[in-house]
Amino acid sequence: xxxxxxxxxxxxxxxxxxxxxxxxxxxxxxxxxxxxxxxxxxxxxxxxxxxxxxxxxxxxxxxxxxxxxxxxxxxxxxxxxxxxxxxxxxxxxxxxxxxxxxxxxxxxxxxxxxx
Amino acid sequence: xxxxxxxxxxxxxxxxxxxxxxxxxxxxxxxxxxxxxxxxxxxxxxxxxxxxxxxxxxxxxxxxxxxxxxxxxxxxxxxxxxxxxxxxxxxxxxxxxxxxxxxxxxxxxxxxxxxxxxxxxxxxxxxxxxxxxxxxxxxxxxxxxxxxxxxxxxxxxxxxxxxxxxxxxxxxxxxxxxxxxxxxxxxxx
Numbered sequence: 001x002x003x004x005x006x007x008x009x010x011x012x013x014x015x016x017x018x019x020x021x022x023x024x025x026x027x028x029x030x031x032x033x034x035x036x037x038x039x040x041x042x043x044x045x046x047x048x049x050x051x052x053x054x055x056x057x058x059x060x061x062x063x064x065x066x067x068x069x070x071x072x073x074x075x076x077x078x079x080x081x082x083x084x085x086x087x088x089x090x091x092x093x094x095x096x097x098x099x100x101x102x103x104x105x106x107x108x109x110x111x112x113x114x115x
Numbered sequence: 116x117x118x119x120x121x122x123x124x125x126x127x128x129x130x131x132x133x134x135x136x137x138x139x140x141x142x143x144x145x146x147x148x149x150x151x152x153x154x155x156x157x158x159x160x161x162x163x164x165x166x167x168x169x170x171x172x173x174x175x176x177x178x179x180x181x182x183x184x185x186x187x188x189x190x191x192x193x194x195x196x197x198x199x200x201x202x203x204x205x206x207x208x209x210x211x212x213x214x215x216x217x218x219x220x221x222x223x224x225x226x227x228x229x230x231x232x233x234x235x236x237x238x239x240x241x242x243x244x245x246x247x248x249x250x251x252x253x254x255x256x257x258x259x260x261x262x263x264x265x266x267x268x269x270x271x272x273x274x275x276x277x278x279x280x281x282x283x284x285x286x287x288x289x290x291x292x293x294x295x296x297x298x299x300x301x302x303x304x
Contacts, residue, residue, distance in 0.1 A: 060211075068280075069225065075205055075282040078213040094198075100211040103202070107219040109226050 009051040010041030012058065012092055019088045020062060025077045030063040030105035035061045037103075058094055063089045063102040065102055068107050078102045125193050131186035138164055139179035142172060203243040205281060217241045220277055224250055227276040231268045233260030236297050239273070247286040250277065254292045266290050 020026055026042060029048025039046045048088040062085060066077055081102045089098050140254045141164045148161035167175060203220070206213035221241040228237035236255040241248065250273065256265050273286050 066219075068226075070276075071277075072280060073282050074215055074280055075213065078206060082210060082213075102211065102213045104213075104215040104219060106216065107222055109222060 008041070009039050009053065009058075010044060010046065012089065012094065013039035013046040013049040013051040014044075015092060016051070016060065016062065017046050018087045020049070020064065020081060022059050023077075023080050023084050025066055025069075025072055026081065027065045027067045027108050030065050030103075032063050032103075032105070037061055053101075056095050058089055058098040059101075060089070060098055061103070063103045063105045065108060066105040068105050068109050074104055077104070094097050121193055124189060125194060128186045128189035128193065131182055132190065132223045135179045135182035135186060137161060139176065139183065141165060142175045142179065143168065203248065204246065204282065205283070215281060217243050219222050220248065220250075220281065223280055224252060224273045224277055227272045228252060228254065229271050232270060232273055233265040237269070238297055246283070248277065248281065248283065249289075250285060251286040251289045252291070253297055254290055256292050256294060258294050262292055266292055 017029055020029060031047040037048060038052045039049055039051045048063050050059075052059050062081060064081065066072065066074070082100050085100050086098060089095075138161065140151065141148055141161045144165075148158045148165065152158040152161055158190050164175060170299065201217050202214040203217060204212060204214050218241075220243075221239045224239035224241065225237055228234055233256055234254055235257055237252055239250055239252040241250050243249070252269070252273065254266070254269060256262055270288055270290060274288055277285050
């Protein structure tokens with residue numbers, strides 16, 4: 001599929017955000033710290049996913065809250081997030097390459113004595 | 116914010132500080148425009164501030180002080196150590212970067228500590244830099260428990276959990292134990 005140059009960042013951010021909530025180990029998207037990580041559009045903000053175009057490629061930053069389990073390995077979780085994001089970009093006709101930053105902002109811990 | 120924007124903001128803040136400072140010095144009469152401005156153009160811009168009436172002088176001084184403060188705050192915010200130091204970079208390759216917030220590692224270490232019998236309270240602090248993970252933890256231990264046994268159990272548990280979690284070795288793990296409760300801060304959850 002040829003790269004879709006008319007693809008709005010907001011549409012892509014929305015799709016990435018929706019897909020990431022289904023990734024095992026991701027509890028929620030996180031809005032970042034001092035500088036908000038978000039994609040802005042008319043009347044809408046997608047927090048936790050920052051998407052912008054740089055030439056022929058997309059620069060994507062996603063911030064998530066992870067769910068801690070004893071078998072959680074962050075590099076593996078990050079890889080799932082990256083591949084999901086890349087798949088969404090490809091499905092939307094994005095370029096084959098994209099720079100994807102993944103940040104684990106926080107961790108939800110199970111209650112004491114469990115997990 | 117990207118690097119270009121940050122450099123731009125630093126330049127704007129510097130310009131604000133220099134301009135406000137120059138106008139303030141001239142308005143207060145501390146320096147003449149001739150002493151401050153190397154070019155005629157700048158001298159022409161500064162010279163009107165030498166003979167202001169009282170009301171305009173007060174306003175100018177107020178605005179200059181406000182502008183100076185804004186410029187200094189912007190400079191401080193931009194030049195302070197990067198927030199990235201609060202993050203540990205796990206992966207950096209041509210596809211992008213994977214980072215984890217340092218606090219989340221500390222929370223995990225503190226939580227794992229609480230699971231060890233004999234620990235009354237614990238507080239972990241994680242220091243990262245150059246890809247290293249150093250954990251410093253303070254423990255309050257039950258008086259009836261064996262300190263060597265508890266610290267060994269905590270060390271093994273924390274090290275195992277953190278290394279599994281972040282997928283890289285803990286460079287240093289330091290445990291400071293005491294029998295009294297920890298003075299302040301949050302308790303182990």
